[in-house]
Amino acid sequence: MPIATRAFAATASDKPLAPYSFERRDPGPDDVAIAIKFAGVCHSDLHIVKNDLGNTRYPIVPGHEIAGIVTAVGANVTRFKEGDRVGVGCMVDSCRQCAPCKEGEEQYCVPGMTQTYGSPDPKGVEVGQTITQGGYSDAIVVDQNYVLSIPDSLPLDAAAPLLCAGITTYSPLKTWNVGPGSKVAVVGLGGLGHMAVKQAAAMGAEVTVLSTSDRKKADAERMGARHFLINSDKDAMKAAAEKFDLIINTVSATHEIAGHLNLLAKDGTMVMLGLSTEGMPVFAMPLLWRRRRVAGSLIGGIRETQEMLDFCAANNIACDIELIAPDRINEAYERMEKSDVRYRFVLDIEKLAA
Ligand SMILES: [Zn+2]
Ligand SMILES: [Zn+2]
Structure with a gap:
């Protein structure tokens, strides 16, 4: 019927x-x-x-x-x-x-x-x-x-x-082998970003949140972030240069990404997860200088989604x-x-x- x-x-x-x-x-x-x-x-x-x-x-x-x-x-x-x-x-x-x-x-x-x-x-x-x-x-x-x-x-x-949201962040964390000792930055603390913080922290990574204001700093720390950066703070951004193995970029609005690429260590990757319908400027210099990559990632497969649900259950993540x-x-x-x-x-x- x-x-x-x-x-x-x-x-x-x-x-x-x-x-x-x-x-x-x-x-x-x-x-x-x-x-x-x-x-x-x-x-x-x-x-x-x-x-x-x-x-x-x-x-x-x-x-x-x-x-x-x-x-x-x-x-x-x-x-x-x-x-x-x-x-x-x-x-x-x-x-x-x-x-x-x-x-x-x-x-x-x-x-x-x-x-x-x-x-x-x-x-x-x-x-x-x-x-x-x-x-x-x-x-x-x-x-x-x-x-x-x-x-x-x-x-x-x-x-x-x-x-x-949960699988969209879990899949790139697994693809780029995040584990104990990894240094992960999460740009934007929204629906995707807050999942990325919780999952990366549970995988043992040292997590930094980048945001436009400090409104969500206490939330980020409660979710497992160790550091919080305001991305308009030029001195703090400079001090964080070449620190991260992986940047999870969850911001869907078009925004300048060149400044964020300098935060990647050699061979680091910035993964774009936000669905932006507009183009973004990407400059070659910060990429080639440290063999950095800009990548994308789309949700995850069925098997990986089940793995993610089991991981979240085992680590009390929702x-x-x-x-x-x-x-x-x-x-x-x-x-x-x-x-x-x-x-x-x-x-x-x-x-x-x-
Ligand atoms: Zn969705
Ligand atoms: Zn097919």
């Missing part, structure tokens, strides 16, 4: 999100049906709602930081059963044939992953859905291979944002969240545009109006 689903959707780039109803597909043999309990609010939701990339199809239900409880499983599903605590992140399928898929890096699928919302959805056609719809809703049906298990020790609400009712989503977007959130909004889906 198709599943009647209540949601919040955007119907146009200049309209507020509003209540919306639709049907999820009848779960197939490989599917897991999930009652969504919490959905994190990611900055990319805002980009899609506002059509910043120019390819949004409406109506669209955003949300790719999903935590909930399994309500039913198909005949072939072995890893999950009714009542399990589960999560769904940024993707719900991929081609499963290409090299990245076979290597467990489905986020880099060559034909492209099926994103949790806004991707063509052949499986949804039977219930009139042509694109995938995300987590600002009370139910979702997902192939078991793209469902994550949320460890019992993690609270579901504060675990939801791990499914995008997101700092502001839990809100879904009908406050538009106000949350306005506050996010002013970076006024500590540190992630999460929708309490049980408060969806009947």
Whole structure:
């Protein structure tokens, strides 16, 4: 049976999100049906709602930081059963044939992953859905291979944002081999930045936060940062030159990066995680002088996402969240545009109006 689903959707780039109803597909043999309990609010939701990339199809239900409880499983599903605590992140399928898929890096699928919302959805056609719809809703049906298990020790609400923010920071920390003795700088203490600080500190790194003001200094220290730098403080930036092995840059607004490159030690890397739609100046001199690199990184594969959830559970790491009712989503977007959130909004889906 198709599943009647209540949601919040955007119907146009200049309209507020509003209540919306639709049907999820009848779960197939490989599917897991999930009652969504919490959905994190990611900055990319805002980009899609506002059509910043120019390819949004409406109506669209955003949300790719999903935590909930399994309500039913198909005949072939072995890893999950009714009542399990589960999560769904940024993707719900991929081609499963290409090299990245076979290597467990489905986020880099060559034909492209099926994103949790806004991707063509052949499986949804039977219930009139042509694109995938995300987590600002009370139910979702997902192939078991793209469902994550949320460890019992993690609270579901504060675990939801791990499914995008948490894996987006965890993957580069692992890729660049952060461990005891590593010196890691995190630029921007927001939804991504605060996860990077907690995870890098738990991996044994010496963590420094770079921010535009000292408003969040006490928070940074509580999360595990040892040092705090204000990036307009020229003397402090000079003193920090060549200190870091890795810079996790989470700032999505276009900004000058040349000054930050000088903070990297020889062979150091700055990883860009913020989704900026504009170009940024990169100068060759600071790169070649110390064989530095500027890199990017996109979420993580399913296997790595499960590893991240288990790592966070083992180290008592979750997101700092502001839990809100879904009908406050538009106000949350306005506050996010002013970076006024500590540190992630999460929708309490049980408060969806009947
Ligand atoms: Zn996201
Ligand atoms: Zn693939």
